[in-house]
Amino acid sequence: MTELSLRSITKRFGRMTAVEDVTLDIPDGTFVCLLGPSGCGKTTLLRLLAGLEVPSQGQVIVAGEDQTNVPSEEREFGMVFQSLALFPHLSVAENIAYPLTIRGRPKADVRARVEELLDLVQLSGLGDRRVHQLSGGQRQRVAIARGLTIDPKVFLLDEPLSALDANLREHMQVELRQLQQRLGVTTIVVTHDQKEALTMADMVIVMNEGRVQQIGSPMEIYRDPANAFVAGFIGTSNLLPCTLNDDRSIEVFGHRFEADAEDRIKGDPGSGLMLSVRPEDVRTEAQGTGPTAKVIFIRDLGESIQFVLDRDGHEITALYAPSARPDIRLDDEVGVSFAPGKRVVFPA
Amino acid sequence: MSGLRQKPTPGWLPFLPAAWLVVFFLVPFAIMLTVSVAHRVQGGFYEPGFEFDSYMRFFSVFFGRILLTSVLISVGAAVICVLLAFPFTLGLARMNKRGQTLVLVILLSVLSLSEVIIGFSLSTLLSKTAGIGNLFAALGVTEESRAYTPSLFALMAGMCYLALPYSVLVLYPPVSRLDPELGEAARMMGASPFQAFRTITVPMLRKPMMGALILVFVFTLGIYLLPQVLGQPQHWTLSVHITDQAIFQSNLPFAAAMAVFLLLVSLAMVGLSLLLGRDKGGGA
Numbered sequence: 001m002t003e004l005s006l007r008s009i010t011k012r013f014g015r016m017t018a019v020e021d022v023t024l025d026i027p028d029g030t031f032v033c034l035l036g037p038s039g040c041g042k043t044t045l046l047r048l049l050a051g052l053e054v055p056s057q058g059q060v061i062v063a064g065e066d067q068t069n070v071p072s073e074e075r076e077f078g079m080v081f082q083s084l085a086l087f088p089h090l091s092v093a094e095n096i097a098y099p100l101t102i103r104g105r106p107k108a109d110v111r112a113r114v115e116e117l118l119d120l121v122q123l124s125g126l127g128d129r130r131v132h133q134l135s136g137g138q139r140q141r142v143a144i145a146r147g148l149t150i151d152p153k154v155f156l157l158d159e160p161l162s163a164l165d166a167n168l169r170e171h172m173q174v175e176l177r178q179l180q181q182r183l184g185v186t187t188i189v190v191t192h193d194q195k196e197a198l199t200m201a202d203m204v205i206v207m208n209e210g211r212v213q214q215i216g217s218p219m220e221i222y223r224d225p226a227n228a229f230v231a232g233f234i235g236t237s238n239l240l241p242c243t244l245n246d247d248r249s250i251e252v253f254g255h256r257f258e259a260d261a262e263d264r265i266k267g268d269p270g271s272g273l274m275l276s277v278r279p280e281d282v283r284t285e286a287q288g289t290g291p292t293a294k295v296i297f298i299r300d301l302g303e304s305i306q307f308v309l310d311r312d313g314h315e316i317t318a319l320y321a322p323s324a325r326p327d328i329r330l331d332d333e334v335g336v337s338f339a340p341g342k343r344v345v346f347p348a
Numbered sequence: 349m350s351g352l353r354q355k356p357t358p359g360w361l362p363f364l365p366a367a368w369l370v371v372f373f374l375v376p377f378a379i380m381l382t383v384s385v386a387h388r389v390q391g392g393f394y395e396p397g398f399e400f401d402s403y404m405r406f407f408s409v410f411f412g413r414i415l416l417t418s419v420l421i422s423v424g425a426a427v428i429c430v431l432l433a434f435p436f437t438l439g440l441a442r443m444n445k446r447g448q449t450l451v452l453v454i455l456l457s458v459l460s461l462s463e464v465i466i467g468f469s470l471s472t473l474l475s476k477t478a479g480i481g482n483l484f485a486a487l488g489v490t491e492e493s494r495a496y497t498p499s500l501f502a503l504m505a506g507m508c509y510l511a512l513p514y515s516v517l518v519l520y521p522p523v524s525r526l527d528p529e530l531g532e533a534a535r536m537m538g539a540s541p542f543q544a545f546r547t548i549t550v551p552m553l554r555k556p557m558m559g560a561l562i563l564v565f566v567f568t569l570g571i572y573l574l575p576q577v578l579g580q581p582q583h584w585t586l587s588v589h590i591t592d593q594a595i596f597q598s599n600l601p602f603a604a605a606m607a608v609f610l611l612l613v614s615l616a617m618v619g620l621s622l623l624l625g626r627d628k629g630g631g632a
Contacts, residue, residue: 085529087530099538
């Protein structure tokens, strides 16, 4: 059982705070994505877990034991670096064998384990190659295999797929997910690609400016963003100023929308609030229904049609399936409505 | 604006460096070869001829010892330089950019000092009357001041002082390009800091280290002033003897023959070290 806990972890570099007061629990066997824009502290958090950085404050607890000051080489974690960090002077097999040879394991055992791992990442027969003779995707697999050589307690990956082209990346996402499910190893992947995080993870941790913004399943993060940052960072969201009436109806641009039981309302009446609605949940209506807005941009995206509306300088994006395309043109004045149950309100 | 068409690169351009090599390297080398087989006039100069008398003089114990001394001193200087430069460069690469620039500028400024200045500075610094011997005596480390020059130690100090900047400059680019994540990866996989250094850092820098060794070896092989200033007569290298024969004994044929021989020896040493330093797997 390798559950992982961080207890109010803070990491400062000089006067810069990279990670601030992070507390979280990761259950055994979970696939976790650390998601955030560049410079949000996600890589630092991963390095703190790996023992490559020592926290300024707080504790790292692995399987119930405080490992805050245990050096990386004693943690028995596997890690895939952003640069992959494959050793160019060693062959593929020697790279994968490195964790075992450094521990002085018998040669026959090492060879057997390397064969097993090469088979696992579908690189059988390529053990004698040099790293530079492999393609990008093959190197990726070598790095993954090398991280799994010792059956790590925790498997850490820092932006592992960022160097691959789009097709290969999607393929590797699925493969990595399948591998993790087969092995059941607690896995933490750092990524800035929200699509990657949503497709792979059991649990997404959204970070910004060194702080955890939200922890939840991909569905929770997408459907119920905790704040304006998460709403804006995950997918596209329309963020509009709104107020909440005492009967919990939502008022946007002077128009009242009756609250639905499924709407997520995290704010109090009378305070400055923000309404978040996904573009696919915005509908245009005949003028007079809902607040009025002007069509300023129409774009055919193939799988959908995008309408951009303007109301008092606020842009509202609506997304329609081509079959359901409404008959509106540029510069038309239309009414706007938001699908009941899909509205999220949080403090601005 | 049709007149803006670019003129093609003139066809004779590649021959320019070749001509340069012929005029400034091949011709002097040919002259040296001719002189080395010329006939020496005892007490005079030399007259044209074709004889191997000068080369025959190599086959003596005396000459063998000189050759051995030259090679050993240069190999020693090369090994010491790289042993010093390697950790130094690793440390340098870990400094911040401003610190790195500062250290590199200081190193480069050392290169502007001539062999003469370094030689005489060291011989003063290591002398009995004005040197560090006085400091040791004053501190009570030694009973009384003594001279540390001329000696093998003084000679090595001078040669390393002269060659160290070159070895750092050869090692610096590959060391600074070394991905720190490689070391971290080794640590994650269970290697102690020393094991990571031994299994990753050193093997990856084997080629640049070989390059620095060759450079210092060839460079110090040609030094002829320092052995005379800082060394004892038994430390006189082949280069010193060439100077001695050419300038003081007026035996140009013999000096030329020794120069040809020195060239062959250094070529052989470089070839040998390249052979030894070759990557077994043929990798990057």
